[in-house]
Amino acid sequence: MSDGEGAPGNDGGQFDRLPATADDREVDGRATRAEVLEWWETRFGVPPETFADHTFWEKGKGKVWAFAADLPSPQDREGVGMTFLRTRQEHWKPTTTAVRKWGHLATRNVIDLSPGEATAFAAGHDQDLPEWDGDWGYLIAAHDLAGERVPIGVGLYLYDELRSVVPKGYQEELPEL
Template identity: 65%
Template sequence: MTDGSASSDAELGENDGDRFDRLPATEDEREVQGRPTRQDVLDYWDDRFGVPPETFEEHTFWERGSGKIWVFYGDLPSPVHIEALGMTFLRTRQEHWKPTLEAVQRFGHHAETCVIHLSREQARTFLAGDDQAIEWDGDWGYLIVAHNLAGEVEPLGVGLYIHGELRSQVPKGRRREL
């Protein structure tokens, strides 16, 4: 910011775990080092999962703390000092970005790539939080895990596929024995 107001410059120039800051649209608008841009997020979902950017046209993206990205249907002035805004969406301050279970369940049906379809037994194992050996000829890394339910493909969550093994990323509190 170049308006000379030192207190707002200091407040807006760094990550703060007590507020939500809208992601800048592009790199040129970035004020916090390391903060992803809206375009980065759209490119990630498009490149990794084939989710078209227009899927998120009505949504805004926010960072709270360092690398915890939230998605909100609508828009608000930035920054926002509240406890929650929309839903958690993506973790970005690690080597490989990781979508959240909530994001995959909400937007995963738009995905065209990096979606692994599980049988009924494999889906049970996945939802219980257990890892399993599975043949997959797609990319390694974080995948959208899906299962056919009532004739429709239903995203179940996020899996990490490496070395012939699908590792369940279902959080402990959300695991189910079916």
């Protein structure tokens, strides 16, 4: 598929491996592996080596998947690994699946919720939380469970409000914490 001017374009019907760097980019707007790793480190403090054994793939416009192996590119499949990150929008957004898998490694932009707040968040409820003094935007919402910080999902923090963006299929009623 091309963009009409001969340059390769995005093909929403196949998975294409993300290019390593901007110099390797063939499709305009496609994120690079280097950008993805830098974003996770800058936004959440997750070290790039965390993903050393993973390849990253785009299917559609900006839907990035992580795969714990290597495959030739492109791949004509329905899925490769797990959804990981949404790019090609003003603010990149990690997926709930990725946050639940790697969010425990985050050292920045994690909002620790009380038991009641965690229960409301997991059920998909937005809540006023003016006490957060960190960055606005997409955060990792977490709570303490048996002495360990456990990520619940992705929240969007704007104007003293934490919005739960936990997908309906992931929403749950937590037991009394």
